[in-house]
Amino acid sequence: MTAPEETAPVSVRKPSKPDLWKDSLGRTATRALQILLILTLTVVAVFGLLQIRLLVIPVLIALILAAAIGPFVNMLRRRGWRGGLATGVAFLGLLIVLGGVITVIVMSVRSQWDELISQAAAGLDELESFLLTGPFPIDREQLNQAREAVVEFAQSSQVRSGAVTGLSVVTEFLAGASLVVVILFFFLKDGAKIWEFFLRPFKGRREAKLRRVGKRTMEVLGGYVRGTAIVALVDTVAIGAALLIMQVPLAIPLAIIVFIGAFIPLVGATVAGILAALVALVANGPIVALIVIIVVIAVNQLEGDLLQPVVMGKSLELHALVILMALTAGTILAGIIGAVLAVPIAAVTWAIIQVWTAEDPDLEPMNPELPPANSQPT
Structure with a gap:
């Protein structure tokens, strides 16, 4: 008698669990998470830069000015001028131009301010008469109420606090302008060296x-x-x-x-x-x-x-x-x-x-x- 043939055990394959991240919805979710991560990092970066805007804005302004004045400095250097002298000449020229513009504005305003105030007062009187007698007349009482509202707003605490805020803005402006002057000088003088420093890690x-x-x-x-x-x-x-x-x-x-x-x-x-x-x-x-x-x-x-x-x-x-x-x-x-x-x-x-x-x-x-x-x- 022959021994009965042994039957091989039948392996039952368990159904694999579907990978939720590989179907169309999973790929969409993955891309959405990536976009959200990028947006989050962008928001955090912008928020961080805004906290130091007193430094960031002067750096950007100085970079833009350096890009505009840089060719003039390079031209002077190609003609044999030393780097510090070429930078100083370009820098001094820029300051003279800006100072001249500010002087012209101040002198013009001072010489014509009284005339403009008197003409503005006459123009406001004409506007008031037009509002009272024009095609859509307004009662004088309404004009008086509007005028009182303007005066009340001018005397309110919001305006006074705004004046304090304006003082801080002036202080920030002066500090920022000083930073622009210093950073611009070094950008013009050593801009190439600064850029080479940032390029060192890359090959x-x-x-x-x-x-x-x-x-x-x-x-x-x-x-x-x-x-x-x-x-x-x-x-x-x-x-x-x-x-x-x-x-x-x-x-x-x-x-x-x-x-x-x-x-x-x-x-x-x-x-x-x-x-x-x-x-x-x-x-x-x-x-x-x-x-x-x-x-x-x-x-x-x-x-x-x-x-x-x-x-x-x-x-x-x-x-x-x-x-x-x-x-x-x-x-x-x-x-x-x-x-x-x-x-x-x-x-x-x-x-x-x-x-x-x-x-x-x-x-x-x-x-x-x-x-x-x-x-x-x-």
């Missing part, structure tokens, strides 16, 4: 990319500042000449405000033009104010259609919506200074993204070790 292709990032950052910032200054100068001459011809009070300070406002794209020059039109309305009447508005609109059209594309070139390759969003974010985070710094920071950020993803068209000739343009990022 190879990553170092080459970072060198290109630094070069592109200074190119974009310098081109933006110089181009905006040229556009602002044209706006200032055109609008200031119109104000002087029509004998609008404070024409020179208003023209300088137009120059400063031009550094806030889209809205700066417009707001400065509206301010000039309001002064003309109070001091010279509605006809002159209308002419000022027409001049401002014409200058803005000339700036947007001709000056910006020709002068700025590739320094500001940003869509108008991106500029508007950057202005809004900068204003919310840091007020007027944030609005001024937001657009150049956005332009630099876009330039860095182009360099890092090898999409900068000038990337190959300047850095042959980097991957070719339009290739996949590494």
Whole structure:
């Protein structure tokens, strides 16, 4: 007899548990967690920078000014000037220009302030008579109530606390201005050494990319500042000449405000033009104010259609919506200074993204070790 064949034990395979992180919903959840982590880190970083904005803002302003003045310092060095002497000459020239602008503003305001106050009082009287007898008349009692409300607000504790806050703002401004002066001097004198120090931990292709990032950052910032200054100068001459011809009070300070406002794209020059039109309305009447508005609109059209594309070139390759969003974010985070710094920071950020993803068209000739343009990022 033969022994019965032994049957092999049948192994029962347990059903594997489904991996919840590998299906479509799991992949979506993983990506959502990554996005939330990045947003959290960004918020924490922005919050931390805002806590030391007294240092961050002067550093950014000094970097932008150094990018604009740097070519002049380098030109002096190529002609044999020592680094400290070239930096001192450029730095002294900048201080002379800023001091001259401030002096012109103060002297113009002091010489025409009394005239503007008297004309403003007459204009307010005309406005009050128009409100009382115009097509939509307002009772004098309502005007008196509005006036009392303004006086009460001016005497309130909120305004007094605001004055204390204003004093602290002045103190912060002076401290920030002093920091800008010191940091700008060292950026102009030792900027290359400072950048080399930050590049020490990196080697190879990553170092080459970072060198290109630094070069592109200074190119974009310098081109933006110089181009905006040229556009602002044209706006200032055109609008200031119109104000002087029509004998609008404070024409020179208003023209300088137009120059400063031009550094806030889209809205700066417009707001400065509206301010000039309001002064003309109070001091010279509605006809002159209308002419000022027409001049401002014409200058803005000339700036947007001709000056910006020709002068700025590739320094500001940003869509108008991106500029508007950057202005809004900068204003919310840091007020007027944030609005001024937001657009150049956005332009630099876009330039860095182009360099890092090898999409900068000038990337190959300047850095042959980097991957070719339009290739996949590494």
